[in-house]
Amino acid sequence: MKQVGIVMGSASDAPVMEAAVEALREFDVPVEVRVLSAHRTPDDALQFARDAAGRGFGVIIAGAGGAAHLAGVLAAATPLPVIGVPIAVGELGGLDALLAMVQMPAGVPVATVAVNGARNAALMAVRMLALADESLAGALEESRRAMAAKVRAADTEIRARYAGPGRT
Numbered sequence: 001m002k003q004v005g006i007v008m009g010s011a012s013d014a015p016v017m018e019a020a021v022e023a024l025r026e027f028d029v030p031v032e033v034r035v036l037s038a039h040r041t042p043d044d045a046l047q048f049a050r051d052a053a054g055r056g057f058g059v060i061i062a063g064a065g066g067a068a069h070l071a072g073v074l075a076a077a078t079p080l081p082v083i084g085v086p087i088a089v090g091e092l093g094g095l096d097a098l099l100a101m102v103q104m105p106a107g108v109p110v111a112t113v114a115v116n117g118a119r120n121a122a123l124m125a126v127r128m129l130a131l132a133d134e135s136l137a138g139a140l141e142e143s144r145r146a147m148a149a150k151v152r153a154a155d156t157e158i159r160a161r162y163a164g165p166g167r168t
């Protein structure tokens with residue numbers, strides 16, 4: 001199975017990005033987790049992106065906060081899909097990172113998820129890999145069924161909790 005690269009701009013991003021690692025582990029998708037900074041170690045970031053397809057990666061997830069250029073820089077140097085996770089740090093609460101990631105120029109796409117949306121980034125990566133992996137597609141369907149079952153159980157519980165006479 002293709003692996004997923006989970007890249008973050010700083011070790012301080014790890015508490016947010018761990019949700020992506022966890023979600024991918026739920027699906028037994030192999031991951032490599034790195035700290036590579038578009039600003040502090042740009043050569044390392046570019047080298048990782050250039051080598052990624054040849055090393056068996058299928059998708060790269062990139063999380064960064066503030067002036068978040070990491071996902072865009074990686075996307076510039078690889079044909080692989082790059083999913084960006086804007087991380088909430090500092091005075092602007094993640095809006096800075098969200099806008100930096102989502103406003104990519106035409107020709108270099110970054111699929112940006114919500115601020116701190118690392119789990120959804122991982123689930124998007126699973127959906128991408130599942131297109132060419134039947135067993136992963138089956139696991140994804142099972143997980144979607146389990147999620148729906150949980151919501152239905154919550155619906156049953158909430159309906160029972162608030163059932164009773166009321167004004168019509």
Ligand code: RP5
Binds near residue numbers: 063
């Ligand atoms: C970004 O700056 C990193 O992705 C991180 O979110 C933020 C702060 O980094 P540190 O100063 O904590 O290393 O490049």
